[in-house]
Amino acid sequence: MIQLIDVSKTFNGKDMVVDNLSLEIKQGELVVLVGESGCGKTTTMKMINRLEEASSGTIKINGKDIKETNAIDLRRNIGYVIQQVGLFPHLTVGQNIGVVPRLTKNDPAKIAKRTIELLEMTGLKHEDYLNRYPKELSGGQQQRVGVARALANNPDIVLMDEPFSALDPITRCQLQDELLNLQKELHKTFVFVTHDVDEAIKIGDKIAVIQDGRIMQYDTPETILKKPANQFIQNFVGQDRLWKTPEMLRALDIMDDNYDNMKAIEVKDMVFVQPDTPLSEVLKLHEKHNLSIIPVVEQGVTVGVITEPSILSLLAEIIPGSEGL
Numbered sequence: 001m002i003q004l005i006d007v008s009k010t011f012n013g014k015d016m017v018v019d020n021l022s023l024e025i026k027q028g029e030l031v032v033l034v035g036e037s038g039c040g041k042t043t044t045m046k047m048i049n050r051l052e053e054a055s056s057g058t059i060k061i062n063g064k065d066i067k068e069t070n071a072i073d074l075r076r077n078i079g080y081v082i083q084q085v086g087l088f089p090h091l092t093v094g095q096n097i098g099v100v101p102r103l104t105k106n107d108p109a110k111i112a113k114r115t116i117e118l119l120e121m122t123g124l125k126h127e128d129y130l131n132r133y134p135k136e137l138s139g140g141q142q143q144r145v146g147v148a149r150a151l152a153n154n155p156d157i158v159l160m161d162e163p164f165s166a167l168d169p170i171t172r173c174q175l176q177d178e179l180l181n182l183q184k185e186l187h188k189t190f191v192f193v194t195h196d197v198d199e200a201i202k203i204g205d206k207i208a209v210i211q212d213g214r215i216m217q218y219d220t221p222e223t224i225l226k227k228p229a230n231q232f233i234q235n236f237v238g239q240d241r242l243w244k245t246p247e248m249l250r251a252l253d254i255m256d257d258n259y260d261n262m263k264a265i266e267v268k269d270m271v272f273v274q275p276d277t278p279l280s281e282v283l284k285l286h287e288k289h290n291l292s293i294i295p296v297v298e299q300g301v302t303v304g305v306i307t308e309p310s311i312l313s314l315l316a317e318i319i320p321g322s323e324g325l
């Protein structure tokens with residue numbers, strides 16, 4: 001668990017770059033810090049591994065103030081991936097991945113084995129890549145090596161600062177998917193910085209939206225889309241983004257709760273859904289039973305209806321996003 005408690009940062013005593021920020025990140029969560037360029041994301045992240053020292057406030061990892069840990073030791077146990085990759089150009093892929101384990105004097109045979117595992121885990125065949133140099137790799141392959149290197153010492157925490165921002169959209173999407181797989185497999189805590197709302201929504205368990213060094217909202221992607229805390233968030237995420245994220249829609253979001261003949265709907269033998277039934281289920285039921293109307297029922301009471309026209313207009317809106325449903 002990472003806790004930032006009333007953390008502020010000023011450079012040279014001037015403007016507050018990070019302003020009294022508090023944030024709790026649980027073990028195994030993937031938390032995204034998102035906000036416009038210059039809002040303080042990188043500075044916030046760098047305070048967690050003490051590349052920057054907080055001007056005030058406290059940062060704790062697993063309950064312990066990070067000031068009580070030597071900064072070098074702290075960093076060796078926190079993986080760090082940045083946009084510019086930062087691989088050593090004169091070292092091979094294998095040597096790059098083994099840098100930190102060698103510094104911490106791990107057994108060379110174990111390092112070699114682990115390096116191969118990590119390469120495979122990040123989607124690179126070890127026999128093809130182990131002995132190559134960074135300049136012989138594409139941007140996406142370099143970033144995979146960057147991720148493998150960050151995991152090399154088996155840290156509990158991995159910090160990632162716009163790691164995929166320089167990649168083309170297809171490669172970027174692949175790396176996002178693989179990061180999600182890694183998180184599922186490894187249960188590490190990831191703190192991920194991006195200025196891209198789509199990326200934040202796709203990968204975050206939780207998202208902290210930052211403006212001027214302050215957290216405007218810290219919640220799940222679904223809640224941020226459906227219940228933006230203020231106008232800034234609403235503008236930042238965009239009004240229509242929820243409709244482009246159909247996997248987050250539920251019966252509640254598309255039902256008509258003001259339907260004229262609600263009382264007359266006989267639920268007994270009918271197919272019905274609950275308010276939190278995902279849109280994908282609603283669509284499946286609609287298709288299977290060829291229904292013109294689906295009641296939304298909560299504890300025996302009809303609270304709304306989903307009508308065929310509303311389903312059709314919704315589909316029209318979210319196509320091509322609806323193919324997978």
Ligand SMILES: Nc1ncnc2c1ncn2[C@@H]1O[C@H](COP(=O)(O)OP(=O)(O)O)[C@@H](O)[C@H]1O
Nearest residue numbers: 011012017035036037038039040041042043044
């Ligand atoms: N070392 C530094 N010295 C002075 N100002 C800095 C330094 N690092 C960052 N800043 C300023 O702090 C603000 C936040 O920067 P940063 O955390 O990099 O934002 P982000 O990552 O959200 O783009 C910016 O105005 C930036 O110019």
Ligand SMILES: [Mg+2]
Nearest residue numbers: 041042043161
């Ligand atoms: Mg930054």
